[in-house]
Amino acid sequence: MSKTITISPVTRIEGHAKITIHLDDQGIVQDARFHVNEFRGFEKFCEGRLMSEMAGITSRICGICPTSHLITSAKAGDDILAIEIPETAEKLRRLITLAQWMQSHALSFFHLSSPDFLLGFDSEPAKRNVFGLLDQHKDFAKRGIRLRKFGQEIIEVLGGRKIHTPWAVAGGVREPFEASKKDYLLNWIPEAKETALLALSELKKIHTKFNKDIPNFGNFRSLFVGLVAKDGALEYYDGLLRVMDAAGNTIADKIDPRRYREYFGEATEQWSYLKFPYYKPLGYPDGMYRVGPLARVNICDYIDTPLAEAERVMFKALAGNRGVVNNSFYFHYARLIELLFSVEKVEMLLNDPAILGTHIRSKAEINRNEGVGASEAPRGTLFHHYWVNDDGVLQKVNLVIATAQNNLAMNRTVRQLAMRYVDGKKITEGILNRIEAGIRCYDPCLSCSTHAIGQMPLHVQLINANNDVIDEVRR
């Protein structure tokens, strides 16, 4: 008699999701699926709106990465205006994008994943949280929260304190940088750098501590996709698309993000509302690819800040002769390299006189009826694609979010972990937590727009082929 184990919802990720683990008659895992239950409908909601409203609207999609949507939407607007934005505006947009990375990466590592790492996957669930971390590693936990605060300070200095202010607009930004705030922000840099380096140091100890678990955390071949700068450097705001295979071969390069639809398709499955993007030349599902920190650090030729570049070289050494790191556990390592990069790059930008310029916005009429914006959100490449009429009214909207692009890989990760740890009889806390931790490598953000629904406890069901619940766990 076959069985299905359901873990619903996955905790410590955004939105509502569940995991089902499908067993055969012998209790051996046959498949595992990561389901996303909420239908967004956001793209339809945007139709009929003015293009000029989109930056403000789309930044309200998400509470954790509003800035990424803000910037990407403004870039789609730039494309529709067919306009080049002033140098100052681009640098300020870069600055706020880095602040978003810093904030998001700090939350992912310090708040969400560190309890697993520093307290242990098998530690008591009641204490495996931020308070358990504060109890045993107070300074570490506080540093992580302060790093997030630094990111937030940058965002508030640039974008204002009001939530989701459409500071970035088609053609540039609305407000210049206040020179008086420069020193205030620069004063944060030494502490932020120290914290990022401390996190990297702790993570390397974790690599040793969990050396038996790590090989099962999404260790498989896939493509890697992201933006890189024209000279091959790690990119976060602009650049061209690169596709690398699991052996480290660049199989497509210098793709204009406007042409993303020629290369990437979106499949659907009946059991999930989240789409399954894939690389078209390899078809579905063979065209599975990963985006985000692991992909970005894998595909770039170098990082243009010294400390992060030194870490990238060590990261690449993990790949050995393969050329790329294929294990999703190392998303954490790549994320912390990017965290360090963000701090270094913010320092460089704050010291760049160009950010103090006052020419911050170019203006034009609607010059194209279609525009694409792309940038690297903390979780991966984000595309906003708008079709407008001559009055700038949205006729159609397509948003390709980073979490969806990792959907196939997240499913593969869950399956690998389930096959390794689930014995078909009992789901222990440690097993559950490892499966969830596998998903958390990707730091998915599914639908943070529904927080009012509240947080539900973890619910696990063991269901046989007759749909009878034969075991049930809540935590």
Added chain:
Amino acid sequence: MKKALVIGYGNTLRSDDGVGVWVADRIAALHLPNVDVKTCHQLFPELAADILPYDTVIMVDASASGEPMAVRKSLPLPERLPSSNHNISPEILHHLAHEMYGATIDMRVYTVRGNSFEFGSMLSPSVKEQATKTIALIVALLQQIHPKSVIASFMLN
């Protein structure tokens, strides 16, 4: 000098989920002395540092169930902490401020039950009605904390 902070949070694009922000915006418009107002999409851990200067913190949020309007004055951590998402609950925020900084802040959470969480930027009429009552309750509470200045300011508006 005692100071109070009002934090309204929620997604203003999900209809009644934006009620916390709606309430906070209207309290901000009253310009009450010694009362600061903040709005945000959701609660984050770093807010634990932001609330330190205040004696009283009033949170305003939407709820999906329960009474049309409710106040929680006691904010204990649940026996088993709900594993946090990217956002945190007022209970976690309250305890983070205490655990990290030793703060003892009087925190209260006002909730207004939403009817619709669909995409949209308008509040349901009944939710707006409850939200208006919530503003009165919060102003009354602030009046207790700062008797003369608050009431004078409120009357002027």
